[in-house]
Amino acid sequence: MILSALDMxxxxxxxxxxxxxxxxxxxxxxxxxxxxxxxxxxxxAGFDTVFFADVAGVYDVYEGSGRTAxxxxxxxxxLDPLLLISALxxxxxxxxxxxxANVSYESPFLLARKFATLDHLTxxxxxxxxxxxxxxxxxxNIGADSLPHDERYDRxxxxxxxxxxxxxxxIEPGALRIDAAANTYLDPDRVHPINHRGKYxxxxxxxxTLPGPQRVPLLFQAGSSPRGMDFAARHAEVLFFAGTxxxxxxxxxxxxxxxxxxxxSTITSVTLIAAGSDAAARERYESYLRHxxxxxxxALFAGWTGLDLSTYGPDDVLEEVHIEGNRSALQSFTAMDPxxxxxxxxxxxxxxxxxxxxxxxxxxxxxxxxxxxxxxEAGVDGFNVDYALRGPDMKAFAEHVxxxxxxxxxxxxxxxxxxxxxxHGRDLLPDTHPAATFRRG
Amino acid sequence: MILSALDMxxxxxxxxxxxxxxxxxxxxxxxxxxxxxxxxxxxxAGFDTVFFADVAGVYDVYEGSGRTAxxxxxxxxxLDPLLLISALxxxxxxxxxxxxANVSYESPFLLARKFATLDHLTxxxxxxxxxxxxxxxxxxNIGADSLPHDERYDRxxxxxxxxxxxxxxxIEPGALRIDAAANTYLDPDRVHPINHRGKYxxxxxxxxTLPGPQRVPLLFQAGSSPRGMDFAARHAEVLFFAGTxxxxxxxxxxxxxxxxxxxxSTITSVTLIAAGSDAAARERYESYLRHxxxxxxxALFAGWTGLDLSTYGPDDVLEEVHIEGNRSALQSFTAMDPxxxxxxxxxxxxxxxxxxxxxxxxxxxxxxxxxxxxxxEAGVDGFNVDYALRGPDMKAFAEHVxxxxxxxxxxxxxxxxxxxxxxHGRDLLPDTHPAATFRRG
Numbered sequence: 048m049i050l051s052a053l054d055m056x057x058x059x060x061x062x063x064x065x066x067x068x069x070x071x072x073x074x075x076x077x078x079x080x081x082x083x084x085x086x087x088x089x090x091x092a093g094f095d096t097v098f099f100a101d102v103a104g105v106y107d108v109y110e111g112s113g114r115t116a117x118x119x120x121x122x123x124x125x126l127d128p129l130l131l132i133s134a135l136x137x138x139x140x141x142x143x144x145x146x147x148a149n150v151s152y153e154s155p156f157l158l159a160r161k162f163a164t165l166d167h168l169t170x171x172x173x174x175x176x177x178x179x180x181x182x183x184x185x186x187x188n189i190g191a192d193s194l195p196h197d198e199r200y201d202r203x204x205x206x207x208x209x210x211x212x213x214x215x216x217x218i219e220p221g222a223l224r225i226d227a228a229a230n231t232y233l234d235p236d237r238v239h240p241i242n243h244r245g246k247y248x249x250x251x252x253x254x255x256t257l258p259g260p261q262r263v264p265l266l267f268q269a270g271s272s273p274r275g276m277d278f279a280a281r282h283a284e285v286l287f288f289a290g291t292x293x294x295x296x297x298x299x300x301x302x303x304x305x306x307x308x309x310x311x312s313t314i315t316s317v318t319l320i321a322a323g324s325d326a327a328a329r330e331r332y333e334s335y336l337r338h339x340x341x342x343x344x345x346a347l348f349a350g351w352t353g354l355d356l357s358t359y360g361p362d363d364v365l366e367e368v369h370i371e372g373n374r375s376a377l378q379s380f381t382a383m384d385p386x387x388x389x390x391x392x393x394x395x396x397x398x399x400x401x402x403x404x405x406x407x408x409x410x411x412x413x414x415x416x417x418x419x420x421x422x423x424e425a426g427v428d429g430f431n432v433d434y435a436l437r438g439p440d441m442k443a444f445a446e447h448v449x450x451x452x453x454x455x456x457x458x459x460x461x462x463x464x465x466x467x468x469x470x471h472g473r474d475l476l477p478d479t480h481p482a483a484t485f486r487r488g
Numbered sequence: 489m490i491l492s493a494l495d496m497x498x499x500x501x502x503x504x505x506x507x508x509x510x511x512x513x514x515x516x517x518x519x520x521x522x523x524x525x526x527x528x529x530x531x532x533a534g535f536d537t538v539f540f541a542d543v544a545g546v547y548d549v550y551e552g553s554g555r556t557a558x559x560x561x562x563x564x565x566x567l568d569p570l571l572l573i574s575a576l577x578x579x580x581x582x583x584x585x586x587x588x589a590n591v592s593y594e595s596p597f598l599l600a601r602k603f604a605t606l607d608h609l610t611x612x613x614x615x616x617x618x619x620x621x622x623x624x625x626x627x628x629n630i631g632a633d634s635l636p637h638d639e640r641y642d643r644x645x646x647x648x649x650x651x652x653x654x655x656x657x658x659i660e661p662g663a664l665r666i667d668a669a670a671n672t673y674l675d676p677d678r679v680h681p682i683n684h685r686g687k688y689x690x691x692x693x694x695x696x697t698l699p700g701p702q703r704v705p706l707l708f709q710a711g712s713s714p715r716g717m718d719f720a721a722r723h724a725e726v727l728f729f730a731g732t733x734x735x736x737x738x739x740x741x742x743x744x745x746x747x748x749x750x751x752x753s754t755i756t757s758v759t760l761i762a763a764g765s766d767a768a769a770r771e772r773y774e775s776y777l778r779h780x781x782x783x784x785x786x787a788l789f790a791g792w793t794g795l796d797l798s799t800y801g802p803d804d805v806l807e808e809v810h811i812e813g814n815r816s817a818l819q820s821f822t823a824m825d826p827x828x829x830x831x832x833x834x835x836x837x838x839x840x841x842x843x844x845x846x847x848x849x850x851x852x853x854x855x856x857x858x859x860x861x862x863x864x865e866a867g868v869d870g871f872n873v874d875y876a877l878r879g880p881d882m883k884a885f886a887e888h889v890x891x892x893x894x895x896x897x898x899x900x901x902x903x904x905x906x907x908x909x910x911x912h913g914r915d916l917l918p919d920t921h922p923a924a925t926f927r928r929g
Contacts, residue, residue, distance in 0.1 A: 120673035133575035232561035
C-alpha cells in the first residue's frame with residue numbers, strides 16, 4: 048500500500064472552520080520545528096511520502112472577493128513548500144517529499160535547477176506534483192498568461208520536454224571525472240547544450256546542475272479532464288484521484304492504467320479520523336462537525352471550480368441551478384454520488400471535511416478494513432491521507448492505524464535508495480518513458 | 489565587526505584549480521549533511537551570517553565557449569541556494585543567511601513569497617543579496633529580457649516597490665486575529681490588494697504569505713557602478729565591496745555612507761588562510777599556489793566582465809590591450825592597485841585565489857591585525873570571508889582566528905531576535921527607508 052500524507056503550508060487545509068476547534072494549533076504551519084517533528088512522526092508511522100499541495104493566490108470567486116477565504120483562513124495565508132524540504136530531508140532517512148509546482152509560474156530552466164537541487168539534498172527522495180495552473184488570482188499577480196484549458200496542456204507538454212532534456216540529456220552519466228592528472232573535473236565533451244526551440248520556450252544552453260540520484264524527480268499528477276488524462280498518461284508515475292466512492296474512482300484508475308506510458312501507481316484522497324475504538328473516533332468526529340464552517344467550504348469550492356454559488360440557498364438543488372462557466376468541476380462533485388439529489392447545503396456540508404474525498408472514522412481495524420476495501424474495489428495502489436486536525440489526527444494515525452497496517456504486512460519496506468526505488472524498484476525512469484528519449488552517452 | 493562567510497553551492501568558488509588539491513572534497517557542495525555541520529561550525533566560530541552567491545549560467549565568454557569553466561568546475565555545476573536554507577535554520581540558533589536572488593529571473597510576487605516563507609522558517613534570520621543580473625548565458629535560458637545596464641536598475645527599482653508593497657503594505661500588523669468568537673481568523677479589512685501598475689510589472693492583488701519577523705529580509709547589495717550605487721543607496725542595509733587595498737575600498741565606502749537612505753553597514757571581501765603560526769599558514773598557502781589554474785581564473789574573469797582575453801599572452805600589458813565592450817569591470821580590477829603595471833599574467837595570478845579581494849595569510853594574531861587595520865583604513869564595518877579550501881580554511885578560522893577575535897571583544901554578541909536586530913538593533917526597517925512608505929495601519 049502506498050501511503051502519502053497530504054498537506055499544505057496553510058492554517059487550514061481541507062477542513063473549513065476547524066481553526067476554531069480548541070485543539071487546533073493554526074500557527075504551526077509556519078513553524079520549522081513543528082514541521083521537522085511532524086514529518087519525523089509521519090516517517091515513523093510508515094508514510095512513503097509527504098505530499099504538499101500549493102497555490103499562489105487567494106480564493107476570490109465566492110461573492111466576487113477574497114474576503115471569506117481571508118477571514119476563515121481557507122488555505123490562506125500560505126508558505127512556499129519547496130523551501131521547507133531540505134529541513135525535512137536533514138531530519139529523516141526514508142520518507143519522500145512530493146511538492147506541487149506549477150508550470151505556468153516560472154521558467155522550465157529554473158524549475159529544473161530547483162528539482163535537481165532537491166534531488167541532491169534529499170538523496171533522491173523528491174517528487175514533483177505537476178500542475179498546469181488554475182487560479183486567475185495567482186496568474187494575474189505573477190504576470191503569467193492565462194491560456195485556454197487545452198492549450199495549457201500543450202504548453203505543459205513542451206515544458207516537460209525542456210526539463211527532461213535538462214535532466215536526462217545535458218550532462219551525461221560519467222561526465223563527472225574529477226581527474227587531476229588530466230586536469231578535468233567535468234568532461235566538456237559529455238556536457239551538451241539542449242538546443243530547445245519550441246512554440247513556448249527557447250532554451251539553448253546546458254543544464255547548470257548535475258543530475259541527482261533520480262535524474263528526474265518522481266512525477267505525480269492529478270489531471271482528470273480528457274486532455275489532463277492525456278498529459279498524465281504520457282508523464283505521470285503516480286496519479287492522484289479524488290472521489291467519494293470506490294465505484295466513482297474505479298473508471299478513472301482503469302482508464303489511466305490502460306493508457307500509461309510507463310509503470311503507473313494510483314492513489315486516492317481519504318481523510319482519516321482514528322481513535323482507540325469506533326466510538327471514540329465517532330466522538331472526535333462529532334467534535335469536529337461542531338466546528339465546521341460551510342461558508343468557508345463554499346469559498347474553497349468556488350476557488351477550485353470558478354463557480355460562485357453564494358446567491359443560492361442551502362436547499363436549492365444543484366441540477367436546477369443555472370450555472371455559467373466551468374461545469375466540469377461541478378460535475379466531478381455531483382458525480383461523486385450519482386444517485387443522490389445534491390443540494391447546495393449537501394455540497395457545502397460534504398466539503399467541510401476532506402474536500403472531495405471520503406472520511407473514514409473508526410478504530411485502526413475499522414480504518415484499515417476500509418482502506419483494503421477501497422484498494423480492491425477502486426483498484427488503487429494506495430492513498431493520499433488527509434486529516435481534519437493536523438497534529439491530533441496524524442498522531443492518532445501513528446498510534447492506531449500504523450500497528451494494524453504493520454501487523455497485516457501492508458507497510459512498504461525500504462527498498463532501493465531513492466523514492467522511485469522505494470515505489471517502483473528502480474532509481475531512474477524506465478526506457479518506455481518519454482524522458483528516456485533525451486538520454487545520451 | 490560584522491563577520492559574513494562568503495560561499496556558493498559549487499565545487500570551486502573563487503579558487504581556480506584547487507579542486508586538484510589533495511585535501512579538496514569537491515562533492516561536499518551537494519551534500520546536505522556536510523552543509524549542516526559546516527554552518528554549525530561557522531555559527532560556533534562567531535559568524536553573523538553565511539552569504540551564498542549564485543549565478544544561473546555557465547561562464548561561456550572565454551574562448552567563446554563554456555568548455556574551460558566546465559572542465560575546471562569553475563562555479564559549475566551549482567545548486568540553488570534558497571533551497572538549502574531551511575535545513576541550515578533547523579540546525580542553528582543565531583547565524584543569519586544571506587541568499588543571492590536575481591530580480592531578472594522571476595516575478596516579484598513569487599520572490600516576495602519565497603523570502604517571506606524563509607523569514608518565518610528562519611525566525612527572522614534571512615537576508616537577500618539583490619542582484620540585477622548579468623550573464624547572458626543565464627538570461628537566454630530563462631527567457632528573460634537582456635536590458636541595457638541602467639534600464640536594468642530602473643526595472644529593479646520598480647521590482648523593489650512591488651516587493652515592499654507586498655511585505656509592508658498588504659497584510660497589516662494586527663490583521664491576524666484568530667478570534668473564534670468573531671469567526672475571524674484574519675481580519676479582511678486589514679488585508680489590502682497592492683494595486684501596483686507600473687512600467688514593468690502589474691501586480692493587483694494581496695500578498696499570499698503573512699509577513700515574517702523582519703517583514704522585509706535584511707537587504708544586501710553589491711553594486712559599484714554609478715547607477716548601481718544609486719540603487720544601493722536607496723535600498724541596501726549592508727553593502728558589499730571588493731578591492732585589494734584599503735585605499736581602494738575607502739572612497740566606495742565613503743560615497744555609500746554619504747548617500748544612504750537608512751543605517752548602512754559595509755563589508756569587504758577577504759580570503760583568509762590561517763594556521764597556528766605565520767610559517768605554518770605560509771606553508772599552507774604555498775601548497776595552494778602549487779595547485780592553482782590561471783586559465784580557470786581567466787574563464788571566471790571573462791564571465792564576470794564579458795572580456796575574453798584568451799588571445800593575449802601572459803606578458804601583454806592590460807593598458808595596451810585593445811578592449812571592446814564592457815571596460816568598467818576591467819577598470820575595477822586594474823584600479824585595485826593603481827600604481828601597478830598589470831599584465832594578463834598578473835591578473836590571472838591575482839584571480840586564482842579569492843577573486844578581486846586580498847588574501848591574508850598568517851596566525852590568528854596576524855590575521856586579526858590585518859582585519860582591524862582594514863576596518864580602520866577602509867572604513868568598513870566587517871568582512872565577507874572567503875576560503876581557498878572550504879572545509880580546512882574555515883576550520884582553521886574557527887581554531888586560530890575566532891579565539892583572537894573573542895579575546896579582543898570583536899565578536900558580536902547576540903542582540904535582538906532577528907538578523908536585522910543582531911546587526912542594526914531593530915527587527916523592522918526604519919521609517920527613513922523607502923519600504924516604510926508602504927506601511928499601513
